[in-house]
Amino acid sequence: MKKVVAKCMIMVLFCCSLMFNFSVQVFAGESDIPFKIYVDGLKNNNEPNVIISVNEPMRIFIFDEEANHKLTIYDHELSEKELLPGILLNHTYRITATTANGDFYTGLFSIYDKQGSDVVGALLDVNRVEQSMHTNDDTDYDRMVKSTKVYEMEKNDSFKTANKLFDSVIYGQIGTKSDKDFFQTMFYEEGDAIFVLQDIPAGKDFDIYVFDANKKQIASSCSTNSIETITIKEVTPNQWYYVQVIGYNGSFDKDNYYALSVKHQPKKTVEYGHSFETAKVATLLNEIPGEILFKGDSNFFKFTPPEDGIYSIYTKGTTDTYGYLYDQNKNQIAANDDKPNDLYGNFEIRNELKANTLYFIEVRHYGIGTGKFSLNIKKDEEEPIDTTFNNYDNPTEIVEGRELEISLPTIDSQYWLAFTPDTTGSCLITTTGDIDTYGVLFDDTKENIIMENDGVFGEKPFVLANTFIKEQTYYIKITGKEFKDTQNIFNAVIERLDMPNDPSFAEQWGLLNPLNGLDANVIPAWKYSRGDGFNIGVADTGADYNHPDLVKLDLSLAYNFTHSMKDVFPTNEKTSSASARAGHGTHVAGIIGAETNNGEGISGVALEANLVPLKVLGSRLTDSDVYTGSIAAFVNAIEYCKENNIRILNCSFGGYNPAVSEQEAMLNATDILFVIAAGNDGKDLSINPEYPACYYHDNSLVVAALNQYGELASFSNYGGPTDIAAAGEMVYSTFPNNQYTYSSGTSMATPYVTAISSLIWANNKGLTATDIKAIVTNKDNVTTLNSLNGKVLSGGSVNAFKAIVSDYSSVSSRRIASLPRDIFGRDVKATIKYYKDNAEIDEKTDKIIVKFEQNVNIDEFIRTLSQEHNFDQIEEVDYLKLINAYVYAFSSVDEADKAVDIFNAYTEVIYAEPNYVREVN
Template identity: 25%
Template sequence: MKLYGLLFLVSNCFAQSHLSSSGNKDLWYHKDFILDNFHGTSLEKWKKENKKHISNKIIVATLDTQIDLEHEDLQDQFWINKSEIPHNGIDDDKNGYIDDINGWHFVGKPNGGYFIYGNFEYTRIVRKYDSIFKNKKKEDIEVNLQNDFNEYTYAKNYLEYYLDYYSNWRKSLTFNIEVYSKSKDTLKYFFPKENYNISDLDSLFKKHKINDKPYWQRRDDNDTDLGSLIHYMIVNYQQNFTKLEHIVHKKNELDSIIMQNLNVDFVDRKYIKDNPEKLEKGYGNNFLNSFKDLQYHNTEVSSIIAANSRNNIGTSGFHKNIKLMPLITSVSGDENDKDIAMAIYYAVDNGAKVINMSFGKEFSLHQEWVSKAIKYAEENNVLIVLCAANQSKNIDNEITYPRDTYMWEEVEISNNCINVGSISKRIDSTIVSPFSNYGKNNVDIFAPGEDIYVAIPDNQYKYDSGTSLAAPMISGTAALIWLYYTNLTVQEVKQIILQSGVTIDKQVIKPGTENELVPFSELCKSGKILNTYNAMKMAEEISKKK
């Protein structure tokens, strides 16, 4: 779990922001290794060679956050439901959703509103089973309930850990707020112009060192000696808290996490007013951009897939004929399996060929719902793209959801999913992004996901990183293949993307370690990274043979 942007502790695939954009944009991920010395997608090379004009369109659905529908670089790129008459309050196309012009908001309030914080999935699991399993031992549980009990126990351990973690962090911030002014005033003695940085503070701290601990485990005995006051300010600067309001904002954010994300008594579905134990159409609303601070992630993801490449501003997508279908399933918390499943059904039934799912979680309360929806997508020739997540761990050993296998089983439930890890622009042993998850069995391929130039709300842009941004590289490539070679099956498109990738035959640093070298082939099933140029060439050959 991690914080994203202004409000986001959404889910562990979401992008990691680390560099604001300024100056010239760098679309390294469109470059070619031979021509440019970057392991990009070679999309730029393909575009230069391709002269064939096409008129058909393809729809890519993004299961994600809200989105900036007005962004300058996404204009004319959204799917329009032409069977629906806008704003007449009638389900004209009788698809179960009223006035769904561009998509649907599955976590919206029925009155058109929104909410910001939802439960984590392990919070939901504990709430569901607490009345059955609380204070019980394994030997007390009936055989047919053993799996549920194990999942409850695992979830409860997660909940207790993070409650303790965030509560201690909040306690530290609360005290830090109390002593902030005293710290600032004290430091004026040493730095009258207040022009200090972390290095300056660290040098001063070493002269007045205390037995410090990580800031979230600080002793709470109200230390206000000189060393402590210096240390508090070092911690602030390390967290980019250069003003008191920054600390206050973070403390308020932690309040919301504790009282909503982690609170078993806080039921997020009360806002939606649906039946959370029943798959049904029509709940939610049609407002896709009602709150700007919830629009960042989907705007970024969508700009990679289909940003306008003809306007000479911002970034560039894979093709102008790709149309985006925003399906809102994410708030600050974990996605609900009901919303994931219903959004997949919606995407398939309304014409999407590719579904991008740049999110993840450690638990799944109703995996069977999502599994059936994934199979439904396969039956209708639709590709689903997943991100591997950003925890630097082996997901062969630690399960993440959604997934195309059932829990610990290795047999795939379908053959229409691609799980993507992230690489950087570096071409040495550090090519794999240090944050990226990996897995010889459960990650299929890697794609550019670090230092990616993306659109963000209010016609702005920045560089961002995360497996969230690697997944849409695959989605854009799949959409491009189908635009030109419409006779291919979903299984063939998946096979083309995986087989046409560039083999990385070298030792690389395994994510989560400082310098442990492993063969790249041990980090994913294909042993390759995405190459759009190669994929289009292979798709052409296979399509002709059909």
């Protein structure tokens, strides 16, 4: 077995600059990358101590690249160095790092043992190809461990420490003469097991032994061939078997490797009488013997009644049975578990049957008794029976793509279906026919409702849809609403929906969550709405309109309010977290509207909506003095949206200081739906407010962030006005310079809700902004999650399909009751001063926003004010038409700060306030 020695320190990574495509760098020792990963000794259990250290403060995120759900390993703000917990040998991890000035790094790394000597790192590039490695020692690194192989764990030298052996081939090594490798496996049904030991180097001699659950040897093989096999006949299900591999004679030099695997061949079932096709003939008054041979086996019988009537079908014997009755098309029409007062649990079905019509009977059992029984059929006396059907205890299996005929004899009947998909994906469930049906989708407990529906847009049949997880069982209850007097027959069908062909769609767990199905349920919503040219504004840092997945950005409407120009992605903008090239706005834009089914990158949510980048955040240009801070730029953007029929505005930003001008502008835009990020401080907004989220406007929709497990993300704000949650942790989207990356924040959750709101509004443009908010956040239209109870007002996360197919006619505009709305109180100027004096210097700019009383001669007022107070500079730089206010620039932030107090001392001024900075969320 391989051993790990204590002294080793080699690390390898590759980085991605914001300005360039992926480039791979392999190095050891010192590097210009501002962090490093290395091994510093071993723990007591021979596991490596993996350390990460940084040269400057940065956010580090590490997750397990090989786990289906991207298991988080590490997520911290780091300023020095720290131990990385949970790092395994022979495992691939992804690291992303963002520095304070916006530099971004990402890569894959793996730490593993080579040649039984040192723990070293191996770089895997973006295609998972191992790169050449430069080291400063003379260790022999000829044997390269690939990420596609599974190696034995470091300690498996006894029965107690045996490694698990199931589907994967395990690669092992015999290190010394006394070395023995142990493995354990289990089989879940009867059959034969074949153990295979192969890839044995020429001239080597390995022995393999097999033990039962009591660790008693039951087989062995000793050979000098390159492959050895042992076959165990008729293994016992659900018990452990152990395998031991040892070397023999001269098998202990450096090439002593092997590959071990196990195959299971299930026992063949007895065919006659154990399927529909081989069903035995059953007749009246004759007992027909049957026997259940193994777990999962069934006995099938066929019966043709000689005349119409009510028949009893039942078993006798000491076996606990349950039965199913099918029509000639193999559709289940009745089922029963236990006959009343029967000591052994035999079933009895009483049903009305038609003469000269073929029926099938299936008998199963619970595993209690001998498995033997006798089937009996007799015609009952003509007496009325309850024809109400309810197969709750024995739901009918339904598979996708095949219609299942169903009959509901009475209005009180319930027909239950069980659906177990063989692959994970999005499916739609409905019925065909004239019957008005109602459907309810349950999880595997039959208790928790995933969705219920009684029709879409006035159509009668129900429609259910969700992301369904492979091999997990779901239940569907179908009832009728309006019945005919004669036949109430219809078909149920499950349709699997196509996934987009974008190669990185699998990374977008917010659209399809393979872990648990808790996603935005967008894929089935696309059958009913794709956005239809609906205008969406993205108030952000700007977007990279040259990105191949953002080619449909509307540049004719796009505008840069920060620099008063059309270009929303200026290349001469100084670097900061709010600059266009830092990528925040590009990432947000991709979530909403990335080109879908173009065979490249990712999929957007609003497939055919019209996406308009509006730059309201940013830093100064290198060659221009034109610059407007966040509040004034945002107010101008709101006015622009009103003038250009942009009815939804995504606001993935915020700040700690309220602004009268911002609040007033939003109040004057009731026709716009503001979708706002809740913020990333992990705090209750009712106690620690952020703005514009906390103005409590009826046309504002505030969004928290959810992780892939259906929990509120640790960084997400909540409470107060927070309406709903959406995917916001490790969201994969577009990034400048043709890149894609993961990012986390309420900024990433907000565009999901924005895009879904546009899908609903595009279907009915007569609705109002508050109507759309009411539909999206209605408790019946969200995915209810216990983790969000008391955290968001709707109690759940956004669900596109449920919202889109809901009944719009029942919508009533929603107003948040009993929540604070009067942010500034009676003395607005005093409140402005309080926030201004407590704000940090970097939250303010050298500009202020001033609103005057009517009939004030503003030019004369400014001239007099300037002379009396000796301002170095006072210049009008903007007029905010929407709120009838002015923006004035001063020589410094301190001068602007002083000016607020001076302006507010005059009765001619309604208010003066700082032009606060807003930050990305």
